Amino acid sequence: MRAERLVSLVLLLRQRGRLTADTLARELEVSTRTVLRDIEALSASGIPVYAERGRHGGFALLPGFRTELTGLNHDEALALLTAGSGRGEQMFGLGSALASAMRKVVDALPESHRATASDAAQRVLVEPKTDLLSRRPVTEDVPDTTMIVVRRAVLAGHKLRIHYAATGQPPQWRTVDPIGLVTVRDRVYLLATRSGEDRTYRLSRVLAAEEVPEPAQRPSQVDLDRAWRERCAQFLSSDHIAVLVRVNPAWREDLLSAAVAVRAEEPDADGWLRLEVTFQDLRHAEWALWQLGMGAEALAPHSLRTALRSRGDAFAARYEETR
Known part of the structure; x- marks a missing residue:
């Protein structure tokens, strides 16, 4: 690990010139004291790095210095x-x-x-933190310690023990055979099997993870895209509610961000879109459609239209003018 950091330190000084210890510490994600020790180690090994004092000082390499560097790890x-x-x-x-x-x-x-x-x-910016409407993406945080353990087990083909908090259930430890990792809308999922049965785990719900030296029981080759499509089909076949909805194109992304999945989509006659989407239950669907206001209309099921009308009546009654 230190050898890789020393190489990175030399590359930073070669490419960006004079840098302060604080800047190097931020770039290398270490403490300033560690940077100073690394500078001493480089000097002792013959790398011509020197310090410049003063307000605009820092560390730099002698001009023209070049060395052979290791390849990618x-x-x-x-x-x-x-x-x-x-x-x-x-x-x-x-x-x-x-x-x-x-x-x-x-x-x-x-x-x-x-x-x-x-x-x-x-001059190229990919996926900024906010869009044009100043909305920040909803990203589920996964601790680096958990991500490293899960990623290592997936790539090494080892069994994995996870402390998982499923919805509506107390956290439990379970041992799984990891297959692969998938990201969807800034969420990371672990595809695995447990006792031979397909399982999908959201990594934000993994409270702790341990790699097990025992080899995972899984095929040597995997078509992860196909496996994900099959998991999606299995998920949609469970107890969810399908909703037929008309939506103004300007609100399409808001609808999709709230829905569990999209089953069908086609243009409607008036320029709007007609979609068949899936929600967790009637309450979830009612909440999502209410957020869109007049930008969407639920066509089916009838129970959802009734629920939205009742909510609208109650809202209107609350704000009715009193004389």
């Missing part, structure tokens, strides 16, 4: 593969590995291309 290669899937590096706990990998990639570029690549990277 496993996590860095994995970070690059998942980076193209949106915020995969964050969802799978690979953010620091991605940063380290990209420093190595930039360092490997020819000198004539390096400035161009750096400038291009500044």
Whole structure:
């Protein structure tokens, strides 16, 4: 781990020039004291790093210094593969590995291309924290310690013990055979089997995780996309309510963010959209459609239309003018 950090420290100084100890500590996610010890270790090993005093001081390398660097490690290669899937590096706990990998990639570029690549990277922003309406994405936090253990068990093919809090149930320990990890709308799911039965676990509900040295009972090859589609079909076949709804296109994303799943979608005659969506139950559907106001209309089932009308009547009665 320290060798990788020392390489990253050299790359930072090569690519960005003079940097303060505080800046290096933030980039490497360590303490300032650790950075100072690493600087001493680099100097002792013959790396020409020196300190500049004063208000604009910091640490820098002698101009023209270059050394052979090690290749990508496993996590860095994995970070690059998942980076193209949106915020995969964050969802799978690979953010620091991605940063380290990209420093190595930039360092490997020819000198004539390096400035161009750096400038291009500044002009592309992927998945900002807010959209044009200043809405922050609803991201479920998974502790790095949990994510690392789960990811390691999935990739190593080992059994996994998880302390899982299922909806409406007290947390329980269970041992599973992990198959793969899937992200959907900033949620991370673990696909696994338990006693031979398919199971899907939301990682935000995993309170603790332990990797078991015993090999997982699973096929050597997996079509994760197909497995996810099958899990979705199985999930939708359980006790959920299907709702037929008309929605203004401007409110489509709000509807989808509240629904459990979308079964069908087609344009309607007046420019609106007609969708068949799934909710957890009638109460969930009523709450979701009420949030959309006049931007949507529930067509079926009749019980949902009745519930919304009753709620509207009660709302109107409360705000009726009194004389």
